[in-house]
Amino acid sequence: MLTQKRENPMSVRSKNALAEMLLKLMMYKPFGEISISDITGRAGLSRQTFYTNFQKKEDILVYLLHGLFQRYLDRLLAARPAAEELLIDYFIFWGDSRDFLSLLFRQNMGYIFQDCNRAFFIEDTDGLNAIFTCEDWQLPYIKASIAGVTYELLYMWITRDRGLTVDVLTGLARNLLAGKMFEKVS
Numbered sequence: 001m002l003t004q005k006r007e008n009p010m011s012v013r014s015k016n017a018l019a020e021m022l023l024k025l026m027m028y029k030p031f032g033e034i035s036i037s038d039i040t041g042r043a044g045l046s047r048q049t050f051y052t053n054f055q056k057k058e059d060i061l062v063y064l065l066h067g068l069f070q071r072y073l074d075r076l077l078a079a080r081p082a083a084e085e086l087l088i089d090y091f092i093f094w095g096d097s098r099d100f101l102s103l104l105f106r107q108n109m110g111y112i113f114q115d116c117n118r119a120f121f122i123e124d125t126d127g128l129n130a131i132f133t134c135e136d137w138q139l140p141y142i143k144a145s146i147a148g149v150t151y152e153l154l155y156m157w158i159t160r161d162r163g164l165t166v167d168v169l170t171g172l173a174r175n176l177l178a179g180k181m182f183e184k185v186s
Contacts, residue, residue, distance in 0.1 A: 015053050015063055017043045022060045023103065031057070031107045058112060061104065065116040068097060073120070077127040086131055087150070087173045091166045094154055101158045114151050121147035149176050 021043040025034045036057065040050050054060055072093050081089055094101060104113055121128070121143045132139060153173055157164055175181060 011053060014045060014049050015060075017045060018050060018053065019060050019064050022057065023064075023100070026103055026107055031109060058109075061109060061112045062116065064100070065113060068100075069116055069120045073127065076131070081131065083131050083133065084174075086146075087170045088166060090150055091154065091157070091169050091173075095157075095166060098158060101154070105155060105159050110155055114155075117151045118144075118147045121150075145177055149173050 018039055021039050022034065025038055025042070029038075034057065036047060036050055039057070039060075040047050054063070072090075075093065076086070076089065079085075079089070101113065104110055122140065128143075129139060132142060134142060150173065153169055153176075157169055
């Protein structure tokens with residue numbers, strides 16, 4: 001999912017224009033009612049350009065999420081946080097993309113974020129693996145647990161925010177991952 005390769009600049013511009021238009025349309029129209037013609041027509045691009053870059057509308061959202069996850073990974077690799085700090089960085093990063101995530105979740109497209117989140121954590125990323133100090137056989141289980149907990153807490157935070165801070169959310173995640181589900185978080 002997160003590989004660095006140089007893309008054709010025209011393709012990047014086309015993808016970005018299609019993505020921008022899809023997001024604009026999603027603000028006032030249900031995702032299921034948005035056609036590829038709506039996206040391409042308003043972006044001033046041809047259907048052929050769409051199909052050169054994407055197979056279906058959902059692929060645009062995956063493209064956007066891959067870009068965000070790549071930025072998050074770059075940020076992690078630059079900071080090299082301890083495992084405990086990973087959760088704080090996660091919620092801060094995605095909190096900064098709250099409007100985009102809110103749009104996805106309101107449009108019942110959260111499953112796309114969930115799939116990308118799962119792939120991000122479970123994929124064998126050397127930089128991410130280096131954060132954890134555990135035995136090799138434990139790593140996939142730890143990463144799968146983090147993928148599930150982070151997605152579910154983030155979803156609840158974005159869709160039902162009750163004024164929770166990143167610290168409280170991180171405390172909840174830590175308790176859940178440590179098996180302390182019934183301990184009070186302050």
